[in-house]
Amino acid sequence: MRRKHVLSLLMLSMGVGLLVAAMTVGVASARTGQHNAKTATRGGTLQVDQSGGAFDTLDPQLSYVTNDWTVLSNTQLLLVNFPDKAGKAGTQLFPEAATAFPTFSNNGKTVVFHLRKGMKFDNGKPVTAANFQRAFERVLSPSMYAQYGCFDYIDQFVVGGTKFANCAGTTGVTTSKHISGISAKGLTLTIHLTKANATFVNIMAMQWFGAIPSNMAYTKSDSGILVYPSAGPYYIATNQPSTLTVLKRNKYWHGARPANPDTIVIHTFPNSDGEAALLQTEAGQIDMDMTGVPSADVAKVSSTYGGPNKGQFHVGGTSCIIWSALNNGKAPTDNAAVRKAINYAISRQPIIQLAGPYSGSSADQILVPGMPGYSKFHVYPSYPNFSKAKSVGGSALTAAANTPVNIYYRTSSHLQTNIALYEKKQLNTIGLKNVNLEAADLTSYYGPLETRATAEGSNGYNLARAGWCADYFDPFDYINVNFDGRTLSDTGNVDYFYFNNSSFNSQMDHAAALGGSARSAAYAALDKELMVKYAPAVPIEVANDRFLTAKRVKNWIYSYYFGEPDFNAMVIG
Amino acid sequence: MGAFIIRRLFWAIFLFIVATIITYVIFFVIPSDPATIACGTHCTPPIIAHIRLSLHLNLPFYQQYWLFLWNMLRHGSLGYSFVNGASVRWIIGQAAPITGSLVAGGAVCWLALSIPVGVISALRPRSILDRAGMVFVLIGISAPVVWIGLILAYIFGFKLGWTPIATYCNFFPSHQIGVCSGPANWAYHLVLPWATFMLLFAALYVRLIRANVMETMSEDFVRTARAKGASSARVLFQHVLRNSMLPVVTILGMDIGLALGGAVFTETVFNLNGLGQTLISAASQENLPVVVGVVVFATVAVIIFNFLVDVAYAWLDPRIRLST
Amino acid sequence: MALLEVTDLVTRFRTDDGIVQAVSGVSFSLDRGQTLGVVGESGSGKSVTFLTVMGLVDPRHADVTGSVRFDGNELLGASFSTLRKIRGQRIGMIFQDPMTSLNPVKRIGWQLEEAVLIHNDVSRSEARRRSLEVLDEVEIPRADARIDDYPHQFSGGMRQRVMIAMALINQPDLLIADEPTTALDVTTQAQILRLMKKLQDEHGTAIVMITHDLGVVAELADDAAVMYGGRIVEEAKVQDLFAQPEMPYTWGLLGSLPRADITAARLEQIPGQPPSLLRPPNGCAFNPRCAYAFDRCRAELPELRPSPTSGEHRFRCHLDDADRLRIWTAKKAELTSTEGTAA
Structure with a gap:
């Protein structure tokens, strides 16, 4: 879950709701991309600003947010990767460092990657399997003091992972030198899985699993290692936290992905509202603001540049589904009828309209367009339907009239407050009289969500605005990761819904074991069942990104997996 | 002069201690857990416990403060950012030259504008120029700095394209490709921020200088100079200016703190990652080491600047110099 | 020919409240080496009369009519540069308050030298020599040690001696002394008057002594003019x-x-x-x-x-x-x- 991205999307204050479906966007940008590809040339310096945010870290195994991954996608050499192509082509994995997709043996439990010859880090050292082995170790090592691998169950997928990572135990103790299930020999990387895993190849496309120096240190510092050799198209030449990041082309790069600009310079302005960067982009003083167009300016920018995806103004879908999580562990949202009623009462368009033009497309399901298993359905309305809400809620809703309902929201922008107020009004209308607003600031927002005692306590939440962006391209990452109640523990929970249904759990297990079209069909069914039967959340929208590029920037290719453009593909005209 | 300096020094140390203690107290009073903040995105209680120990957050307030003083005096260290682990000294080293360039250059600009305008309006009261100056003063006093900055950026940076709209270039040339640097670029990129400062402060200074010059012009010693047969220029430059600049120097000393405050807004408008921006980020992230570091640095800078102003005043006014 | 001949001098100031007629038709004349005592209360127009003579009233606020002939030359309406050559060179002036009449941020020596250098094309060292000389003349003890002091390091009487020295440094024909002793204590007053008398005897300088003190006039002056309400009421x-x-x-x-x-x-x-x-x-x-x-x-x-x-x-x-x-x-x-x- 790349939740910072969710935050930044939410933070953009948005307005009128002209809907542009994510797929339409893909097609439009595909056209632009093909046109410009013909004139593509190398050279120049791409000047990027980052307004109102900063990189958490560019340490590949400590990074977990979208803007970090946008940079890493330029520097990381992955076993399998997404091509820098527009539209649907950009979502089809290809073997990058690997010569081909891996061979599975031992009933799908042994995975072997053969690496290409002649790939090198920017310091000239050749890339071997040990470089990928180290990435696994840094993802799981307790010495990193931030075992993100644990949150995505990586330790449970790989033989020896649980022992190596010791996720539940005390941190700071490295139990063994290597993960027993992973071996590296020359250009051959062998991984033993605990059980067959259809998503495993997709997971390998995460930036965590790129090639790193085989002796890259474990570090306790939160920012991690600032500068290190990379084997991707670029390497990090300068990395001054919250200020300046400079990427330079890896002179040994011969991969399929382009490396068009010689240099990519990213200036970071953590407190900027983006207005200066917007003017600079329009004046051609910089090439783009990777945070996007400030929401207040979207309408004007769109009309100045002839609408979305006609030239310099780009609207792109993301893999991010924004929702109000309903707490299944706390009354009255522990009742499915009440949760369904809320889905009818709090509906999507009014909230999207609060957030400005092209801010997102209304959605009432968990999976997002482009995801295997995505099949558009329409269970809940785009506009509120109170009578339906009351009839669906029935006696359970009536009984809950005076039960406290807590709406938990962030104080980071007026938009968040306005949405919370809107939600309160809708709940009052369907007869929930005791609705309370509880605010938290950005830094302390997620603690209560992740901690069971707080979430389900008397001051816990019933509704909490959150969302999910793809870690990797598989419905497992949306359905299983969020809704498998067996993962719930006292702290560090990802299942903010506190949803735990044994029959649904076993259905998810079943779907996860499938592959191919059977897998897609199973997840499509789960997606629909989840909303029709349980309604653990109020999905609102699939968020969009809105960018402006300078006139000289050509070959705009947008990856909706990252929700970011591909810097390495851009051509400076 | 020796006693004067020693007295100043004690005052400076006192100010420094008060400023840092207040900053510390604020952070201990507000309900937040630095360990959780330092822990970052995903965190588990064992990691938080570990961080709490390594940051000495388990110690009582006064011991933490003492550790901070000790580290600063003994090791010259201001600690490390909770958020990205960078050394606070490094962070300030990055930000201070930007704010320094902004404030110093801004001060030069506003004095360069307000001295001639102030003097001319004093010499020709009620003239067109005086009245125009007064309008300008009113605009400068009433308009918020952010608004002035945005208007300047929009007109001169965007519409006319004469200047860069935002960002900073290092004064010292670097060989980093794509990152602008060098004295000419530095000044070129700071033109608008300086102009913003100029409009903001020149307004006040034109008033001040006009009043001072008019007052000095009516002084007896100016009449003496005229009676001696001195030319108007000689009267102005040799007799009026230095005397009328004395109060200006004092106000300048007081305004430097204000200018640092103004820098916060100017930096926001023009995307300058100076001390003001650093402070805002750090404060909103409850990043105590950085906040304290900036406060310490700003306090020391203001103290040093005020000391320099005192010296300058003494140099300008022999009555001060020779009586202390 | 009289050294200074003033005829029908009228000085009007335009103020926000209306026209203030400070001097209304004053006429008098003064011969070389003579002393004229001008007596009157504050606001009688005596100081303004002589500021007008010196051209030191601000023409933006004042209308002046009549005639001021100095050594045969008309001063009213004369160019600024003509007036400038006369001020400090041929007419010296001393003011009432020695505490404020010297520039506080310039050394005594500098201020004396300035008076020399404005009117004479001489070197700074020559100007300094003359300054020391004139300081000796006005009986400043250890003048060579004090010349680089600042005004605030001098007492009131000493400062008035410096003012006199400065007024006399170019050996003017006329010295206008505007209440030179008013701000001083009695003993110092007597010393200053004695000094002025001595210097007048030595150099033959004509003096206009503006005062509200008839005693001073009795002591120093040959002729006396009493002013009241901007007019001479008795001479x-x-x-x-x-x-x-x-x-x-x-x-x-x-x-x-x-x-x-x-x-x-x-x-x-x-x-x-x-x-x-x-x-x-x-x-x-x-x-x-x-x-x-x-x-x-x-x-x-x-x-x-x-x-x-x-x-x-x-x-x-x-x-x-x-x-x-x-x-x-x-x-x-x-x-x-x-x-x-x-x-």
Whole structure:
């Protein structure tokens, strides 16, 4: 879950709701991309600003947010990767460092990657399997003091992972030198899985699993290692936290992905509202603001540049589904009828309209367009339907009239407050009289969500605005990761819904074991069942990104997996 | 002069201690857990416990403060950012030259504008120029700095394209490709921020200088100079200016703190990652080491600047110099 | 030819409240080497008269008419550069308050040298030599050690000596001293007056001594002019003025004078306030304060007319000769008898 991205999307204050479906966007940008590809040339310096945010870290195994991954996608050499192509082509994995997709043996439990010859880090050292082995170790090592691998169950997928990572135990103790299930020999990387895993190849496309120096240190510092050799198209030449990041082309790069600009310079302005960067982009003083167009300016920018995806103004879908999580562990949202009623009462368009033009497309399901298993359905309305809400809620809703309902929201922008107020009004209308607003600031927002005692306590939440962006391209990452109640523990929970249904759990297990079209069909069914039967959340929208590029920037290719453009593909005209 | 300096020094140390203690107290009073903040995105209680120990957050307030003083005096260290682990000294080293360039250059600009305008309006009261100056003063006093900055950026940076709209270039040339640097670029990129400062402060200074010059012009010693047969220029430059600049120097000393405050807004408008921006980020992230570091640095800078102003005043006014 | 000849001088100031006529038709003349004492209360127009003579009133606020001839040259309407050459070179000026009349941030030596360098094409070292010389002349002890001091390091009397030195450094023909001793204590006053007298004897400088103190006039001046409400109300040789003052205001001034010759133990204040120059009274300006005023005084401005005893002694008063003689005789007796009683 790349939740910072969710935050930044939410933070953009948005307005009128002209809907542009994510797929339409893909097609439009595909056209632009093909046109410009013909004139593509190398050279120049791409000047990027980052307004109102900063990189958490560019340490590949400590990074977990979208803007970090946008940079890493330029520097990381992955076993399998997404091509820098527009539209649907950009979502089809290809073997990058690997010569081909891996061979599975031992009933799908042994995975072997053969690496290409002649790939090198920017310091000239050749890339071997040990470089990928180290990435696994840094993802799981307790010495990193931030075992993100644990949150995505990586330790449970790989033989020896649980022992190596010791996720539940005390941190700071490295139990063994290597993960027993992973071996590296020359250009051959062998991984033993605990059980067959259809998503495993997709997971390998995460930036965590790129090639790193085989002796890259474990570090306790939160920012991690600032500068290190990379084997991707670029390497990090300068990395001054919250200020300046400079990427330079890896002179040994011969991969399929382009490396068009010689240099990519990213200036970071953590407190900027983006207005200066917007003017600079329009004046051609910089090439783009990777945070996007400030929401207040979207309408004007769109009309100045002839609408979305006609030239310099780009609207792109993301893999991010924004929702109000309903707490299944706390009354009255522990009742499915009440949760369904809320889905009818709090509906999507009014909230999207609060957030400005092209801010997102209304959605009432968990999976997002482009995801295997995505099949558009329409269970809940785009506009509120109170009578339906009351009839669906029935006696359970009536009984809950005076039960406290807590709406938990962030104080980071007026938009968040306005949405919370809107939600309160809708709940009052369907007869929930005791609705309370509880605010938290950005830094302390997620603690209560992740901690069971707080979430389900008397001051816990019933509704909490959150969302999910793809870690990797598989419905497992949306359905299983969020809704498998067996993962719930006292702290560090990802299942903010506190949803735990044994029959649904076993259905998810079943779907996860499938592959191919059977897998897609199973997840499509789960997606629909989840909303029709349980309604653990109020999905609102699939968020969009809105960018402006300078006139000289050509070959705009947008990856909706990252929700970011591909810097390495851009051509400076 | 020796006693004067020693007295100043004690005052400076006192100010420094008060400023840092207040900053510390604020952070201990507000309900937040630095360990959780330092822990970052995903965190588990064992990691938080570990961080709490390594940051000495388990110690009582006064011991933490003492550790901070000790580290600063003994090791010259201001600690490390909770958020990205960078050394606070490094962070300030990055930000201070930007704010320094902004404030110093801004001060030069506003004095360069307000001295001639102030003097001319004093010499020709009620003239067109005086009245125009007064309008300008009113605009400068009433308009918020952010608004002035945005208007300047929009007109001169965007519409006319004469200047860069935002960002900073290092004064010292670097060989980093794509990152602008060098004295000419530095000044070129700071033109608008300086102009913003100029409009903001020149307004006040034109008033001040006009009043001072008019007052000095009516002084007896100016009449003496005229009676001696001195030319108007000689009267102005040799007799009026230095005397009328004395109060200006004092106000300048007081305004430097204000200018640092103004820098916060100017930096926001023009995307300058100076001390003001650093402070805002750090404060909103409850990043105590950085906040304290900036406060310490700003306090020391203001103290040093005020000391320099005192010296300058003494140099300008022999009555001060020779009586202390 | 008189050194300074002022005829019908009128100075009007435009203020926010209206026109202030500070000087209304003043005429007098002064010969080389002579001393003219100009006496009057504050606001009588005596200082403005001589600021106008020097061209030091701001033309943006003041209208000046009449004539000021200095050594045969008309100064009114003369160019700024002409005036500048005369100021400090041919006419020196000393002001009332030595504490504020010197530039506080410049050394004494610098300020003296400046006076030399403005008018003479000489080197700075020559200017310094002359400055030391003139400091010696005004009896500044250890002048060579003090020349680089700042004004605030000098006492009031010493500063006034510096002012005198500065006024005299270019050996001017005329020295205008505007209340040079008022701000000083009695002992210092005497020293300064003695010094001025000595310097006048040595250099033959003509002096205009502006003062509100008839004692100073008696001590220093050859001629005296009494000013009231912007006009000269009485002028005479000093001895004539003291022997036979011809009008009530002068009588009042004499009554308030602690003097060696006509000594009064009790100082008689002239009751009332000096007239407003913005809205002067009709008729004689002194009439509201005059104990002897009658209807004519309130209606008609008295002309400056010669006294019965001397043609050079002129005054403004409507009282006839007999009345004035009677009143002055009685007044004089009263002043003397008061002394007797007190003794």
